[in-house]
Amino acid sequence: MRQFTAVVNPSAGGATGTAALLPLARLLRQAGAQLDTQYSNSLEHAREIALKAAEQGHIVLAVGGDGIVGCVGGALSGTEAVLGIVPAGRGNDFARALGLPNDPSALAKLLLKGTPRRIDTIAVESAAHTRTVVLGSVYAGVDALANRHANTSRLLRGSASYYAGGLRAVATWWAADFRITVDGVSRERRGYTVVAANSAYYGFGRLIAPDALLDNGLLDVVIIREAPKRLFFTIMNELKTGAHINRPEIEVLRGKEVRIEADREIPYGADGEVDNVLPMTARVQPGALRVLC
Known part of the structure; x- marks a missing residue:
């Protein structure tokens, strides 16, 4: 079963990253997955959390908008770590480009069973x-x-x-x-x-x-x-x-x-x-x- 570390931007957009994560976290844990939730106080802090989680072999979940998704994804770029995204920001444009579902059940299924895809970074x-x-x-x-x-x-x-x-x-x-x-x-x-x-x-x-x-x-x-x-x-x-x-x-x-x-x-x-x-x-x-x- 997969192990996840969620890197949360507590105040993404107008809604909180915490609120977006709660129903998803329940579904992941019910399925038997392990989930560690970490709250970032800056983008640099988010990078540090992501890299430490990747070293432990966890799938790293970026919880928030495009800023924290880009930050966490950028930190993991060039490694063999896997990124998951929980859209919880204003724009969520990168999640949109990837075709990610907003429904917690569909997103949980993807995170639990999905196969990682290689994409480019800048x-x-x-x-x-x-x-x-x-x-x-x-x-x-x-x-x-x-x-x-x-x-x-x-x-x-x-x-x-x-x-x-x-x-x-x-x-x-x-x-x-x-x-x-x-x-x-x-x-x-x-x-x-x-x-x-x-x-x-x-x-x-x-x-x-x-x-x-x-x-x-x-x-x-x-x-x-x-x-x-x-x-x-x-x-x-x-x-x-x-x-x-x-x-x-x-x-x-x-x-x-x-x-x-x-x-x-x-x-x-x-x-x-x-x-x-x-x-x-x-x-x-x-x-x-x-x-x-």
């Missing part, structure tokens, strides 16, 4: 040469600013916080001159944002890169070029279905390594948590993580 190197491993995507520009606003919102939760954050970010944004280098080939583009995507989803279910695959050893690089702000909001609405991909203002590249630079201080984020400024380099790590999905 190594992100900042201007200060610090290295972080994430799972879903790295995004630079107005969407990183919008995500910052959403994360700091005290009044709104869920999709409302992302929508309000987007409105606030676009209202004060002007197009930036990006240099985007994909597998050694550089391009100059003026636009709103650049996304290096391993997962199709980001920003609370927005289908930013419809053709992105988690196990093809490549990143889809989506560029939203300069456009009137009224059109930008139309494009943002089309992200719900992926229809934006057919617009001339959208360009999609694909490669193993992506470097993004800009003409001014531009923020970038990753998996909803990393908050830094360009330049940065993202490299795909093929098949680096085993995950139950």
